[in-house]
Amino acid sequence: MASTYAREVTTNSIIPWLRTHKFSLVISVCLITLLVKFLAPLFLFDIPLGYDPGIYRYLFLQYAQSLSSFSFPELLPWATEHPSGLFVLASPFIAVGLPVDALIGWMWNLFPVILIVVFSIIMTKREGRAVGVCVLLMGILSQAFFDGFFAMYMKAYVALLLTIYTYFLAEKKSMWFVLTALAAVLIHQQTGLILTLSLGIWWLFSLKNNWSDAKYRRITYVLGLAGVIALIWYIPQWERAIWSPLKSIFLLRGDNAPAGAFPDASFYVHTMGVVLLLGIFGLVISTKKDKGSLWQLSVLVCAVFILFKLVFYKRFCLQLDFFLMPFAAIALVWIWNTASAYWSRGLLIMVLIAQAVIGFQAMQLRAPRFSARELTQITALSNTIEPDASVIALENISGTWLRGWLPYRKIGAPGLFDYPNWSYDQWETFVDGTQKDRKALLQELKGPVYFLLSPAFTRFYGDRAQNIILDPCMSIIEDAPLIKSLCSQD
Numbered sequence: 001m002a003s004t005y006a007r008e009v010t011t012n013s014i015i016p017w018l019r020t021h022k023f024s025l026v027i028s029v030c031l032i033t034l035l036v037k038f039l040a041p042l043f044l045f046d047i048p049l050g051y052d053p054g055i056y057r058y059l060f061l062q063y064a065q066s067l068s069s070f071s072f073p074e075l076l077p078w079a080t081e082h083p084s085g086l087f088v089l090a091s092p093f094i095a096v097g098l099p100v101d102a103l104i105g106w107m108w109n110l111f112p113v114i115l116i117v118v119f120s121i122i123m124t125k126r127e128g129r130a131v132g133v134c135v136l137l138m139g140i141l142s143q144a145f146f147d148g149f150f151a152m153y154m155k156a157y158v159a160l161l162l163t164i165y166t167y168f169l170a171e172k173k174s175m176w177f178v179l180t181a182l183a184a185v186l187i188h189q190q191t192g193l194i195l196t197l198s199l200g201i202w203w204l205f206s207l208k209n210n211w212s213d214a215k216y217r218r219i220t221y222v223l224g225l226a227g228v229i230a231l232i233w234y235i236p237q238w239e240r241a242i243w244s245p246l247k248s249i250f251l252l253r254g255d256n257a258p259a260g261a262f263p264d265a266s267f268y269v270h271t272m273g274v275v276l277l278l279g280i281f282g283l284v285i286s287t288k289k290d291k292g293s294l295w296q297l298s299v300l301v302c303a304v305f306i307l308f309k310l311v312f313y314k315r316f317c318l319q320l321d322f323f324l325m326p327f328a329a330i331a332l333v334w335i336w337n338t339a340s341a342y343w344s345r346g347l348l349i350m351v352l353i354a355q356a357v358i359g360f361q362a363m364q365l366r367a368p369r370f371s372a373r374e375l376t377q378i379t380a381l382s383n384t385i386e387p388d389a390s391v392i393a394l395e396n397i398s399g400t401w402l403r404g405w406l407p408y409r410k411i412g413a414p415g416l417f418d419y420p421n422w423s424y425d426q427w428e429t430f431v432d433g434t435q436k437d438r439k440a441l442l443q444e445l446k447g448p449v450y451f452l453l454s455p456a457f458t459r460f461y462g463d464r465a466q467n468i469i470l471d472p473c474m475s476i477i478e479d480a481p482l483i484k485s486l487c488s489q490d
Helices: 002-044 053-069 085-095 106-127 129-141 143-150 154-171 177-187 189-205 214-233 235-251 265-271 273-286 294-307 313-338 342-363 372-383 396-405 424-432 435-442 455-469
Strands: 390-393 410-412 449-452 474-476 482-485
Touching: 002 106, 002 129, 002 143, 053 085, 053 396, 085 154, 085 177, 106 129, 106 143, 106 154, 106 313, 129 273, 129 313, 129 342, 143 154, 143 265, 143 313, 143 342, 154 177, 154 189, 154 294, 154 313, 177 189, 177 214, 189 294, 189 313, 265 273, 265 313, 265 342, 273 294, 273 313, 273 342, 294 313, 313 342, 372 396, 390 396, 396 410, 396 455, 424 435, 424 455, 455 474
Parallel strands: 390 410, 390 449
Antiparallel strands: 449 482, 474 482
């Protein structure tokens, strides 16, 4: 009897507690899962993630160094393609002692969690607590969001944070949204394009009904001024950063458009189909409440780039997935409330668990393309080569790491960093041409010149790598993954 009574008391106390604290419990579970998901790579891998950490590291250091003279660093053309906003923003922190490796290390691992939490808070204010909690869940389930993190699309994620805050402020008609919008545009071109198109369309459609409002007119004038400032900001890199991509949108479409380094949309249909279906369904549901919102327009802008295969259309899969998250959350809440039967809710939970399992399997496919040992070897090169020496990677993977961890050296790679100034055909000649042709190319280079012998080089070229290694103009350096050019100008 006592045992039965204890069970009844326990049941009667736990169930009401769960009902009262269900949101807090779900939020705690989601936050812990998010932290585990995005912090795990810190313990699994000994190097920063992605293809670009070296480029970020180099630019962070260059901008921080120039801060003392209150000027922009003197950069080669390739570096001016990267919007300076993020690096200007980070410069004061690096200048006062923040380790640059922390920015591309544990701070980067935390940032996606912060982004999703802020997104959840904004959607809680806009759509209610249940939707806000489900946004956290979508951040866990989204493979595209994880892929963007793993590829270290730092500029994109910072710009997305500023974008959602811009939308939140704009819907409240707060003047501050102009500043956050401007910051997003100055940090990342692609996300800035989505923001600009969505905000511009939304604002134009509201002109007719709001122009009589003096505050609205003032904001419109400020928006125009912000647009002018953004254009002036990009003037130094107008051709490469603005005009060429803009022309590409109109001239390069379909199979002729550069796709961008991101998985195909079909990959995400297979790995996160449930999230995408929920997002589309939620987008349809949302039209009952409002039409032409900034959140809806952002989804449509991203979809246009992907469906019509406009310039770098694969990259827009990240933003499309991100802006679908709140709509997927809306759909999930609607289904949960509509399907009130225990079996239907149980089925929904099983579908979500299946989606989580598929996502976990896809996560396991992601691994760094560079090793900690290779990075250690690159870092040690500063003590091996002459102060005025240049180092050239023979493939692009190693090139970006060279650039970041030898920030004050002359670094080259095929098609990167504007050095050496060889065309694609000349690089082909260097690898597969005659010894005479190779010597002629080497004679164009001045000073001590070294080439990096990386595992990626031998994997990429196979037996062809021996053409370079055994060339009479080359000398293998002991105790370093380098070969030195003997035919370059001293």
